[in-house]
Amino acid sequence: MWYGFAGKLLRVNLTSGEFKVEELDKNELRKYMGCVGYAAKLLYQEMPAGIDPLAPEAKVVLATGAVTGTSCPSGGSYEVCYKSPLTGTWNQARSGGAFGPKLKYAGFDFVVIEGKAKEPVYIYIHDGKVEIKAAKHLWGLNVEETTDTLIRELDDPEISVATIGQAGENGVLYAALINDRGRAAGRGGIGAVFGSKNLKAVVVNGRGGIKVARPKEFAAAIEKAEQWLKNYPLGSIPTLGTVGLVSLNNSLGILPTKNFQETYFEKADQISGEVLNRKYQIKRRACYGCSFACGRYTSVISGKYATPPMEGPEYETVDMFGPICGVDDLEAIIRANYLCNVYGLDTVSTGMSIGFSMECYEKGLLTEKDTEGMPLRWGDGEVMVKLVEKIAHREGICEFLAQGVKRMAEQLGPAAEEAAIHVKGLELPAHEPRSESKVLALQYAVSPRGGCHMHPNWASTWDFGQLDCGMKEFGMPWPPKEVQDESPQKGIAYRYVALQGEISEILGACIFYSWGTEGSCITPQLYAEIVSSLTGWDVTAEELMLAAERSWNLKRCFNAREGFNREHDKLPKRFTKAIPNGPAKGIKVVNLDVMLDAYYEAMGWDRATGNPTPEKLKELGLEFAIMAS
C-alpha cells in the first residue's frame, strides 16, 4: 500500500467472469493525480471512438482519489467515468455517501468494468477479495430492496451498495446508479450502462486503512482546513442544504420555471427549503466524514403522496419536480424524489423530460392520443408522479420520455426544438444561464458532459464576488464582478474556475469545500499541503493545477475523437432571448462566441475547432492524445 492510495486497480471482465488486480504506476498516477484525471487517461487510452455506450466493449471506471476516505473533510466522494448513452460524450458522475471510502478501504483506488455478463450479476469487493456473484434474484428489485437483500445475504450491515433500480434494468437513458440507498451517481445514464452489462450492483466493504506519509503534518493541514471551514461563506449549505437556493434564486428571479420558459415561480414559498425543513425533514444526512451534512432525510406522513423516509430532495430535484413542472405541492415533489431514488433515475433529466412533455402538450405537439388519455398539464402533481413511475418501467408514453429531451425533440420535429432545453443531449439543471455572471452560459456550452453546472465546478461561484477560492495568485482577473459582461475576460477567467474545480475532481474531493477564500475554504494551496503530507510527494498548488489541466484536456480530447467540436458548444435557443418576467426580467445571455474565443485561447485550444492543439498536448505531456489529422 502506498501513502494516500491503495496503489491498486481492479479490472473486472463480465464477459469472461474474470478479474485481475493491477499495480498502479506511481509516476503515471501522479501525472494525473488520480480519480477523474487518471480515469480520463484510462478511458482515452482503452476505449476507442465510436463504441456504443451500451455495448459490451464500453468500459466503466469507478474512481477514488487521494483524499477519498481520509480525514480530509471533503473526502466522501467517488466518481463513475464512462461514455454516456444519453449524450455520446465523456461522462463522469460524482456521488457521496460511503461507497468511495469503503472501496479504498477494501484495497482499490479504481475499478474498471468491461464486457457483459450472460446473466445478471453483482460484484462484491471486500478487503482485497473480489467475487462476481449471481444477481438473478435481485433483478427487478428496487434500490432499497436490493440493498436490504444484499445486506442480508452477505450478512454485513456495513457494506456499501451501489446499485441500479428498475430504470437501469429497463434501459432508461438517464437511469442513475444509487449508492448507500439515496446517493446518486445521477447524470448521463450510468444506470442504463450497468443494465446493458447485466450488472446490478457493486458492493464494497473494507477494513483496511490509508497510510499517511507525514502524519503530524497531515493532521496540522486537516486542522487548518477545519479551522478555515468555520468561516465558510455559503452558510446555507450546512443549515438548509442545497434546497436553501429555492428562496434565494426565486428572489433573484433565476428559478427555472415551466421548462425554463420563465424564471420566477409565484408559489416558491410553498416549496422552499424552510418548509421542507419544518414540515418534512427528519434529519440532516452527511457523506462520509463531512461536517456540512447538506443531505436532507425526509418523509411524507400521510395522504396520497405518503412517502417513507428517504434521502433528499435537494435543490435540483425540488426545482425539477416543482417549478419546472409548475407544481407547487412539496409532497408531490418529495414523492417523485423518492421514486427516482428507489427506481434509480436521475432527478434532473426525469424532471426535465416531464417538463418538456408538459410544454409539448401545452403547444399541441403531444396530445391525449399520445398519452393514453392523460392530460399533461402544468402543475398536476399526480400526473407528474405517475409519469416518474412509468418512466422507470418505460410504460406507454414513457417509452418516449425515457429517451430524454434531445431524442424526443428530434422525433417531434422542429416545432419542439424551442422546448428542448439541453446541451449535447444532457438536460440542463436548475440554474438559469442568463443570470448576472453569464459565465454559467459558457460552462453549459463547454462542459465535457453536456449541460452541466457541476463538472468541474459551479461557474456561478463567480457571482459570489469576493470569493476568489484561492485563485488570485494564479492570475485570475479579479474581482470578477468588475469584468464586463461583453468582455472576453469572462472566457479567460472561466479557465481558472474550471481548473480550480478540476482539482477537486482529481483528488476525489467534494467541490462544495472549494468555495470561499484563503481562510474560509480548501484552496488549491491548502489541498497541496494536504496531499503533500498525505502522499509524501511534494506537491504544489501549481502541480495540482497542471494535473487538473491534463485531466480537463483529456476529456475534451475524448469528445473530440467522438466528433465533438466548437459547433456543439452551444446553448438552447431559448437563452438567446431575454428573461421574460420576474425580478431578472430583461436580462440576456451575452454573446457566447466572444466568450468561447477567449476561453479556447486561454486554454491553448484551436479557436476554429475548440479542441486542444498538438502543441498544447505536447506541453502537457499528452502526446498520445494528438489525433492524426
Next chain:
Amino acid sequence: MWYGFAGKLLRVNLTSGEFKVEELDKNELRKYMGCVGYAAKLLYQEMPAGIDPLAPEAKVVLATGAVTGTSCPSGGSYEVCYKSPLTGTWNQARSGGAFGPKLKYAGFDFVVIEGKAKEPVYIYIHDGKVEIKAAKHLWGLNVEETTDTLIRELDDPEISVATIGQAGENGVLYAALINDRGRAAGRGGIGAVFGSKNLKAVVVNGRGGIKVARPKEFAAAIEKAEQWLKNYPLGSIPTLGTVGLVSLNNSLGILPTKNFQETYFEKADQISGEVLNRKYQIKRRACYGCSFACGRYTSVISGKYATPPMEGPEYETVDMFGPICGVDDLEAIIRANYLCNVYGLDTVSTGMSIGFSMECYEKGLLTEKDTEGMPLRWGDGEVMVKLVEKIAHREGICEFLAQGVKRMAEQLGPAAEEAAIHVKGLELPAHEPRSESKVLALQYAVSPRGGCHMHPNWASTWDFGQLDCGMKEFGMPWPPKEVQDESPQKGIAYRYVALQGEISEILGACIFYSWGTEGSCITPQLYAEIVSSLTGWDVTAEELMLAAERSWNLKRCFNAREGFNREHDKLPKRFTKAIPNGPAKGIKVVNLDVMLDAYYEAMGWDRATGNPTPEKLKELGLEFAIMAS
C-alpha cells in the same frame, strides 16, 4: 446537579396544565438508590389503594437511575412505573433506546405525571425546560408518524420520543409506550394509561452531562466492566439477539407452542434467529451505550407481508406470533411485530390474546358467529396479522381480544379457564415454567406485576448452572443445579436471584449485564465500585442488596394494599400437568407451595398472606408501609 444524578424530579399535572420541579432529598434517594426503588416509594406514598388505573388520579413515574446515561455499558434503560389497568397490580415496564439517558441529560431523574388533560397533549422536556403542548394533530397517528411529526415541528432530529399509537388511544388494555421508534415499555398497558390521560407522548432531549465524583476511579471500574464483559457467557445475545433462543429452547423442548398446550414446535427451524439473521435482518441495533446490541432491525422486501425496516422481532415476539399461534411463516411474524410497534401494542399480550382465541375457536368456545365469519385456525398467519390490526382499533371480535386473556376467559366461562395462560391477568411470556430449574414457576407466581420473566430478574439464569452472578458471597445455595426440585431451597435461593436482579432495577441498568460470574458480568460487587466512584457515596454490594430489598418489599406492599396475597400467587392450571410431548415430555412443575413457603420465609414475609411483616418493614426502615390490620 449531584454526582451521578440530576437531583431533580419533574411533576406534571395534566389537569391543571402546570408543572413543578422538585429537588430530591439525597438521603431519601440513597435509601432506595433510585429508579424503580424510588418510584416504588413515590407510588406507594402518593397513590392510595383502589384508584382506577385509568382515572385522572392515577400516577405514572418515568424513572432513571444512577448508571442511566453514563458510560456504564448497561446504562441505556428507563422504567415506567404505574398501576396496571390489565392486572390492577404494581407495574414497571423497562425500555431501552436513548430516552432514559436523554431525560437525565435534560436535567431530571424522574418525571411524575398525574391528572388528565382536557384535550390531547404531549410533554416536551428539553434542557431543563418543560412545555405541555397541544397534540390534537398527533392523535390518530401511529408511532412512526408521531415521531416524524415531532422531529419536524420541534426541529430537532436528536429528540427521543416516547409515544403511544392508536392502541393506547383506543384503550387496549395491553397497549404499550414506544420510544425511539421501536423500543417498548411493553407490558401491563401503560399505553392505555397514557391514552386515558389524553397524553400522546413525552419528548426529551438534553445536552447536559452527568457529573462523576471520582472520575479516575469511575473510569477504572468501567474499564473493568468492559474487560469482564469480554468473557460474557451468553454469547448468543450479542450475536443472534434474544431470538437465538428459538432454536435453543425448541431443542430443549421448552418452546411454548399453541397457547402453551405444547412445548415443541416442529417447524422452529423456519423461524429461528439464524433465518431472521440471514434473510430479513438489515443490521443490529443497540440501546444507548450498549455493546451487546441485542436489537435486530429487519424488513420483509415484498409479498403479502411486506414490511418496512423496523426494530425487532425479539425472541418473545417470534414465539408469540409464531409457535404460540402455530404460525411457521417468519414474514407474518415480522409483519405482526411491525404492526405492534407502530400501533403501540405489547407483543406478548397481543400474541397470547390471539393464541388464546385460537384455542377457544378450536374448542368451540368462540365460533364464526363471534368472529364476523373469520375462522381462527392455528397457523393462519393472515388471520393473525389481521387480528393485530383489529386489536389496535378494537374492531369487531377484537373489542373482545383487546381486554386480554383474563377478562376474555371470565366472559367465556369456566370452560375457557384451562386456556387462560396468565398470572394476575398478565399473559405469560415465551418461557416454559416447567423447565428444568422450576424456579421460573415460582417467579411467575410471585412477580409483582403478574406473569413476568424479567422483573426483577430472569429466574432461569438458575439453569445456567455455573453462573453465580456474584451471588455466592451472599450465601446463595450453590451450585443451584444441586438443589433438588422438591427442595425448599429453591424458594430460599430465589430470594437471591430476585434481589440481585432488583439491583439492576434500582440502578437503571439492563439486566442482561448481570448474568455471568465475577470476571464475566457486572456483579453486585462491581456495581458497588461503579456507583461509589460515580456518586461519591461509599456504597457496598451489601448496601445495594439492602436498597434492592426495600424496593422489592415496597412493590409487594403496594400490591398487598390493593388486596393481593398468597392466594393470588399461583400458576395457570395447565402447568399442574406434565409436558405432553417433545424433548421435555413428562416434566412437571414441582409443588409450588413448598417453594412459596420457603421463599416467603427467606424474605421475612408472613407465610399465610405472603406479605411483608411489620417486623421486616421496620428492619428495612419502611414503617410507613405497615398496614393497619
